[in-house]
Amino acid sequence: HHPPISAWICQSKDFEIFGHMHLKAAFWGKNFEAKPQGKIRIRIKPFSEDYIMNRPSSVCRNVIIGKMYVDTWGEMYCLNENTHEKAVVKFIKDDWGHKKFGMVEGKIMDASGDIKYTLQGRWTTGVTIT
Numbered sequence: 001h002h003p004p005i006s007a008w009i010c011q012s013k014d015f016e017i018f019g020h021m022h023l024k025a026a027f028w029g030k031n032f033e034a035k036p037q038g039k040i041r042i043r044i045k046p047f048s049e050d051y052i053m054n055r056p057s058s059v060c061r062n063v064i065i066g067k068m069y070v071d072t073w074g075e076m077y078c079l080n081e082n083t084h085e086k087a088v089v090k091f092i093k094d095d096w097g098h099k100k101f102g103m104v105e106g107k108i109m110d111a112s113g114d115i116k117y118t119l120q121g122r123w124t125t126g127v128t129i130t
Helices: none
Strands: 005-011 015-027 032-037 040-044 049-053 057-061 069-080 086-091 103-109 115-122 126-129
Touching: none
Parallel strands: none
Antiparallel strands: 005 015, 015 032, 015 040, 032 057, 040 049, 049 069, 057 069, 069 086, 086 103, 103 115, 115 126
């Protein structure tokens, strides 16, 4: 079957994680991009909270020539389906000088959409929430 579609579930007495995914792929000469499609659902049983989230894209750079590495970029969100609080994290695309590799910025909002916290940093070393 093409494209391949995966589904999974993981359960314990305290949580459940389940979802489905298929990839949209693109090859740009020397880079390969994988864009995950589908959602992840997380249920935290002791707090009766349900979350839904997506995943950003990953790009394997320099597949043909040069030092190969994986970059992550795009937008990821996590929504609390009970309270409607939401986190949006933007993974910033690396540049030619690799100065932006691993950079993230984001915001955490209440149900009204008001920003309560911001975050920034690098997923490779650390992220600060203010």
